[in-house]
Amino acid sequence: MNPLSPPKNRYDVLVLGAGVTGLALARILSARGNSVCLMDDYASPGGNHISWTLEGMSFDVGAIFFWSDNPLFELFPGLARRCLDVRFDAQRITPDGAVRAYPFDMRAEVLDRPLRYRLRVARELAAARLRPMDRRSAEGFLRRHLGPTLTRDSGILNYMQRFYGLAPGEISFAFAESRMRWVSSRASLRARLQAPLQALLRAASRRRAARGPAPRCLVRPPEGFAAFYAEAVAGLEAAGVRTVLDAGLHGARRHADGFEVTSAAGTFSAARLISTIPMLHTANLLEIPVAAPPVSRRLTTLCCRFSGQRGFTAPVLYNFHAEGAWKRLTMQSDFYGTPGAAEYFSLEVCADGAPGAPAERGEAGPGALFAEFARTARAAGLFTGDLTLLASHDTEFAYPVYDHSAAHRRDALAARLGAEGVELAGRQGLFQYIPSSALAVRLAEAGLA
Numbered sequence: 001m002n003p004l005s006p007p008k009n010r011y012d013v014l015v016l017g018a019g020v021t022g023l024a025l026a027r028i029l030s031a032r033g034n035s036v037c038l039m040d041d042y043a044s045p046g047g048n049h050i051s052w053t054l055e056g057m058s059f060d061v062g063a064i065f066f067w068s069d070n071p072l073f074e075l076f077p078g079l080a081r082r083c084l085d086v087r088f089d090a091q092r093i094t095p096d097g098a099v100r101a102y103p104f105d106m107r108a109e110v111l112d113r114p115l116r117y118r119l120r121v122a123r124e125l126a127a128a129r130l131r132p133m134d135r136r137s138a139e140g141f142l143r144r145h146l147g148p149t150l151t152r153d154s155g156i157l158n159y160m161q162r163f164y165g166l167a168p169g170e171i172s173f174a175f176a177e178s179r180m181r182w183v184s185s186r187a188s189l190r191a192r193l194q195a196p197l198q199a200l201l202r203a204a205s206r207r208r209a210a211r212g213p214a215p216r217c218l219v220r221p222p223e224g225f226a227a228f229y230a231e232a233v234a235g236l237e238a239a240g241v242r243t244v245l246d247a248g249l250h251g252a253r254r255h256a257d258g259f260e261v262t263s264a265a266g267t268f269s270a271a272r273l274i275s276t277i278p279m280l281h282t283a284n285l286l287e288i289p290v291a292a293p294p295v296s297r298r299l300t301t302l303c304c305r306f307s308g309q310r311g312f313t314a315p316v317l318y319n320f321h322a323e324g325a326w327k328r329l330t331m332q333s334d335f336y337g338t339p340g341a342a343e344y345f346s347l348e349v350c351a352d353g354a355p356g357a358p359a360e361r362g363e364a365g366p367g368a369l370f371a372e373f374a375r376t377a378r379a380a381g382l383f384t385g386d387l388t389l390l391a392s393h394d395t396e397f398a399y400p401v402y403d404h405s406a407a408h409r410r411d412a413l414a415a416r417l418g419a420e421g422v423e424l425a426g427r428q429g430l431f432q433y434i435p436s437s438a439l440a441v442r443l444a445e446a447g448l449a
């Protein structure tokens with residue numbers, strides 16, 4: 001053996017997790033001249049972007065959207081071509097059972113109502129602005145920007161409780177302020193006064209779009225996410241990145257030259273270890289005891305078939321109603337066609353902590369979640385006809401929970417892992433709020449800068 005050749009399985013950087021964050025990190029680090037090994041316990045790349053096929057239709061854990069200006073497509077140029085161009089549209093069901101625009105339309109939802117209602121909302125909004133903001137929780141943030149009547153009637157309290165598994169009073173104010181700007185921007189007086197100006201700007205931007213391409217909405221290819229991200233992995237391997245999927249990670253330890261990671265696929269070492277897998281898993285690999293890890297919610301995805309009449313038109317429907325543990329419904333067949341006469345959709349259900357969820361009543365399980373969905377959806381007129389549950393899928397660590405102690409728990413664990421020299425990134429790897437793959441890539445890039 002040539003004594004100068006690097007030892008087998010020795011790299012400059014080991015990246016744990018081949019989700020969007022890990023793929024982006026591997027691409028950037030390798031382009032900067034590092035030897036990189038990307039490892040994941042999952043058998044397919046793409047992290048929690050997971051699809052599977054039933055009755056000829058591909059279903060997903062969650063949403064399937066990308067915008068064409070997503071930096072992921074700059075790192076992996078072949079991927080955008082595989083996607084389908086679609087028109088993005090989403091609606092929500094409100095507490096009064098109406099199907100309206102998502103997230104909400106301040107003008108339409110206030111101006112459509114009687115004068116007395118409009119005056120009450122105006123009075124409440126003016127009063128909320130005169131009072132000091134209640135900074136104890138996300139509820140204070142909502143009441144400040146929407147006032148009590150709109151906070152109640154929009155259904156946003158129901159939706160937040162479903163999404164985050166906590167009542168808005170238990171969600172941190174800092175989280176709402178930094179991550180729910182869509183509420184404040186749509187609700188502000190300035191925004192409403194600026195509406196005519198914005199209409200002009202939109203017209204100008206449409207004219208610009210006629211000259212140059214505006215970002216397009218895309219969905220993953222019909223065959224699902226696995227083939228899509230396999231192309232990214234093929235690109236990485238062509239650039240010299242080693243990828244180890246289905247790795248069976250056992251442990252990690254620091255040594256004089258960096259890190260050693262043991263797995264069913266062998267032992268790997270590197271000067272740097274970057275982890276994008278859930279923080280708790282990283283700590284477990286390093287045998288670091290964690291008394292109070294940050295908490296995440298499990299997501300149950302129900303794959304459903306439907307034939308009959310729909311009471312909504314958009315391919316995505318959010319649940320702002322008081323009933324039902326489901327939070328979002330995506331009509332896969334609106335994008336990928338209808339094999340046979342049926343339509344297909346997936347339902348995202350965060351049963352833990354959702355208001356009135358069957359699990360709370362001691363009836364856990366996908367059958368109970370589906371029965372509850374079918375009952376409430378029929379009552380609300382969303383579906384008239386045959387509804388069938390085909391399969392379900394559970395995703396642990398799907399949604400970080402931003403309660404009042406979340407930032408403290410996250411920072412304490414990140415500091416402990418950082419003291420070991422481990423670098424952290426990603427939605428669960430650093431317990432960051434990352435609602436889109438575009439942001440996952442930007443944060444991965446920024447973290448390396």
Ligand SMILES: Cc1cc2nc3c(=O)[nH]c(=O)nc-3n(C[C@H](O)[C@H](O)[C@H](O)COP(=O)(O)OP(=O)(O)OC[C@H]3O[C@@H](n4cnc5c(N)ncnc54)[C@H](O)[C@@H]3O)c2cc1C
Pocket residue numbers: 016017018019020021022040041042046047048049061062063064065066276277278281299395396397398399425426427428429434435436437438440
């Ligand atoms: C259900 C869901 C759907 C989403 N859909 C979209 C979308 O359509 N478009 C979009 O732009 N963004 C979407 N997002 C946002 C998403 O967070 C980012 O786009 C991006 O995928 C985050 O990538 P990541 O690599 O940081 O984390 P992840 O992909 O979540 O995970 C990275 C790695 O951590 C490990 N890991 C994660 N969870 C577990 C677990 N439970 N058990 C063991 N190991 C685990 C795996 O090794 C995984 O590869 C979605 C998020 C969720 C939760």
